[in-house]
Amino acid sequence: MNTITHAPLPIGDLLAGCTLGRVQSVGRMQVLPLLGDTCDAPAVALPTDLWIGTSGYGTLTFVNHTPDVALVPCHLAVIVPHSAQDHAMPRAALVEPSDRLAFDAAMCVQQTQSGLITEAAQPLAVLPLALRAAASASSDTDGYSRLWPAVQRFNASSGLAETGNLVLFLKHFAVELERFVAEFECVEDQVGAVVLLDGEIAGIERAPSGAYWSAMWEPLIRSCYGAEALRYGLHDPGDPPPSRTVLNLPGGDGAAAGDPYDVLAEALRAADAEEQRRAERTLDDAGAHPMAPNPEHTHAGVTVGRIESERYVGAYATGGDRPIYASLTARSFGG
Amino acid sequence: MTEITRALSAENPARAEAAATVVRFLDVAVAATGRASFYNTRDEQLALEQDAHRAMAALDRRLYANLVCSPGATDRSRQLGVLHLLDTPAHEDDGTAVYDAVAALTVPRRLKLFGLLAERRVNNARVRRLILRTVLGSGSLELWSVRYRVKLAAALRHAWGLRLSGILRSILAKRLAGAELDPKERRVLAREIDRWAADPAVAHECVAFVLGADGPYTLPLPLAYRAARTDLDAGAALPFETLEGLRGRFHPAEKPARALESTADRLTVGQRLAGQRQAQRAGVEVAVDLDRYDAVRLYLYAFATGMTDDVAAALDRRATAGAAGLDVAGRRIALVLDGSASMRGGTDQPLRPIATVLALRDALRAAAGQCHDVWIGGVPDGRLVRPAGATAAAEGLVAALRTGAELIVVIGDGYENAPAGRFAQVLDAARTLGIAVPVVQLSPVLAAEAAGLRGYAPDLPLAPVHRPEALELAWCRLMLTIDPAAAVPALLRLADLEVTG
Incomplete structure (x- = not known):
């Protein structure tokens, strides 16, 4: 059992209890699934169970109607279809059972829109990867408009108007993002993923349960990692490699290697094993990297807090002294 | 020739x-x-x-x-x-x-077609004849007149023009009111309506109804339509969606189950299947004739309510019928079937992609001399396969090649992620190794996605299929890329033309 303290915490410990699934690779992006058995973890309500609204500019409200503590995911973005100013979270937070949280350090991500979000079940999104480090680094005292400069840079770097309106990007690239979601698949027993871009870890996500992961999978793939892969592609429009590893026949044509079906099967096995090995090795290399946890709120045995190092920033949660949640973003993808 | x-x-x-x-x-x-x-x-x-x-x-x-x-x-x-x-x-x-x-x-599509003719201002003698014969010659005109009142009116106005439509409405209103028509008016009705009509008396009343004449009406459905505006129970003879529309507009306080209760014995095939759960919730019994559903709908039904012997038998009959037009009897086929998580489909039509894969599998199995199935992902559940896992299409291809099949048919959406591009690499390597068996792909897609088809390899012959009835046409399209001359008999058979040398 791993006990989390204020002492530096290696990334490997945050992923304790998880095993690795088969890597999925499309273009520049790879998803290494984290699989886990969460049946004895503390019950945590899903973000989709929450009613979310804004009670003022910079204040996101969360209503938890369930009997379990709810974990608001790090960098959650609430992008609503009606005319109201969309907001996002700078970190993770807990909402106690059958209770309401007014989080007054939220950030506006729609500079050009006024109006409050009516409290209700809302569609979920996560801030684009390039904005997450800036969101974590921002100071609560800088007000609800503090993310606008980063959103402006993000839009401009995507070839759009330099405005602090994230919806501009999400609407402009809606079809492409929708298509991107179809590229990757959630697998059985999945509770998280390590996401790599061009072979580098871009983010590490771990959820408290399979259901929680299923609820967050699409928001993460679409608006967080999909947005970054898309923006990357705009800067480097050359075709991405079809796969990171290439299937090679022995001797080039496999002619002298024996039964052609056996040769083919072995060449495929070797290429796929190399694809998996490269992704796992990247994670292994990061496994000992120490993170500095900073616990902020505890309820019913669940603790949530910020966590950071010179390479990654984000949030984590423990339940019964075991890691149950992590959402880390590589600072190098900070726009 | x-x-x-x-x-x-x-x-x-x-x-x-x-x-x-x-x-x-x-x-x-x-x-x-x-x-x-x-x-x-x-x-x-x-x-x-x-x-x-x-x-x-x-x-x-x-x-x-x-x-x-x-x-x-x-x-x-x-x-x-x-x-x-x-x-x-x-x-x-x-x-x-x-x-x-x-x-x-379908009738709504016919009326949409007439709308397109109007939109494009295609209006010649053939068009007018087509519209009037189709509408007025229908034995279901009374039903259409309450179910598709607005679109029917638009079609008739396109055929007759606004002026003549107005004249006809006035003459028919006069007739409904019991007044005597003069010879000229009778000639107009005979020329414009009676000569096309299956039943002129019914046609007069229905045309008057759709063109908005006040009545009074004697036919049961127009009568029920008018009466249901003030008394919902008086509309019991109307189709479900018509009565439901009137309920929502004139009786918003009534529950939707009221319209379902009143019309349960007259639901269409699609409404019966789609409405099973609603009917169960409302405690209304709706009989289902399984032989009226295509195989995809039967699989969707089985996913929703469980696979029974009756459903399995209906699927077998569908597979045999679907196999009849595929010229693969005596050939050894291997099927590579995508059962990965993405085959769950979207929230608008959940499970439709995997239901289409299963329906195509059944038809090809029934058609082929020998058939091997290789699944990519998916969790077997009796005759059903529940979508799960990543898309490792290349492994499926290698397994299919090993079966010694004469033709490999990949049925999947073309999205590959374990890793993307590996299928094409394996196919290239197989060709290098001298394995020349033809490989083709059928892509089960929702109609809306058909234009963005994706193949597992750049030069893989690929045909979209979004319903089982299209399999023969899709198959013919694939055969054209492999052997054009051999595809001719299938083309002619599809077109219901005589197959000659």
């Missing part, structure tokens, strides 16, 4: 172009929806479709006219086919193609 037989014969130096024209048309015929895609705007899409129709009609108009009537063509393609045939000079070979294509459309 038909035009197409000549065009696709080995002696024709332009054979490749002819085959490409047919392939392009079949792609459009089985998949066109007219909606914008990831790649094309709606207008670009329409231009591509129209170009494919024009080229195919120029190659063999008789075959073209018959193909747009074939069961695999989408309603959209039938609509465009009728538009093309009516907007170009008539040809002696056209025969009854226009009427056959219109008859093959």
